[in-house]
Amino acid sequence: NAGVTQTPKFRVLKTGQSMTLLCAQDMNHEYMYWYRQDPGMGLRLIHYSVGEGTTAKGEVPDGYNVSRLKKQNFLLGLESAAPSQTSVYFCASSYWEGRGAEAFFGQGTRLTVV
Amino acid sequence: GESVGLHLPTLSVQEGDNSIINCAYSNSASDYFIWYKQESGKGPQFIIDIRSNMDKRQGQRVTVLLNKTVKHLSLQIAATQPGDSAVYFCAEVAGNNRKLIWGLGTSLAVNP
Numbered sequence: 001n002a003g004v005t006q007t008p009k010f011r012v013l014k015t016g017q018s019m020t021l022l023c024a025q026d027m028n029h030e031y032m033y034w035y036r037q038d039p040g041m042g043l044r045l046i047h048y049s050v051g052e053g054t055t056a057k058g059e060v061p062d063g064y065n066v067s068r069l070k071k072q073n074f075l076l077g078l079e080s081a082a083p084s085q086t087s088v089y090f091c092a093s094s095y096w097e098g099r100g101a102e103a104f105f106g107q108g109t110r111l112t113v114v
Numbered sequence: 115g116e117s118v119g120l121h122l123p124t125l126s127v128q129e130g131d132n133s134i135i136n137c138a139y140s141n142s143a144s145d146y147f148i149w150y151k152q153e154s155g156k157g158p159q160f161i162i163d164i165r166s167n168m169d170k171r172q173g174q175r176v177t178v179l180l181n182k183t184v185k186h187l188s189l190q191i192a193a194t195q196p197g198d199s200a201v202y203f204c205a206e207v208a209g210n211n212r213k214l215i216w217g218l219g220t221s222l223a224v225n226p
Contacts, residue, residue: 004157033214040122042203042216043158058213090157102148103214105157 002026006091006106013081013113021076021109023091031094032074033058033103034066036087043090049074081113122201124221133191135220137204142185144206148214149178149189153200161189161202191222199224 004025013019023032030051035043035058045058047066055066063085065077074093078085088110092103127133139147145166150158164171164178164187171178177190187204201221205214 042218044216045213048213092157102160102163103158105159108155108157 004106023074025093029093033092034076035090083113086113122221126223133194135189135202137187139206141208144208146207148205150203151200196224
């Protein structure tokens, strides 16, 4: 049971480049999330999804887009990377209500934008 | 530009001592609370949760206490071990969308 898998684990981008981060979960979870974590700070929610085909904005959505075409996958896109997007990105998934709300996290993607 | 991050609160304890990590939550409507542990270079990992109809819940070596009157949550770790060194986050859940609201975290350092 792999849990939540993120790819890639590390990436360096030049300003203005685009990329897609992939998150895959094999737990049949309905909810999936993308967070960013900056040094000395907690996690901030970028976007989330409550089910296949749905997405919603979190607290810091600007500069990012997401898609949930399949239940097990949640993609995070950066159309034009900026140095302010240098961060560690975590994907998570969870059940909701009645099955526990604890989220399972991937190992993170460390992104540097130069 | 260079971002300026906040410095995490740090708790330093001796191996074998008990640790208490505190968290103040923001929303009086929150009805579910979770503690996560994040080791260096890894994603957060679920430790224990508690619903608002309880004031205490125990797990293996960990206890969570909830005081709804002052909106305070604490995580107690018994007989702290070097492997407990990590950043600990509390999170609250409220509202119809049931999103997690994260605290800033506390860094726990265990001295041998």
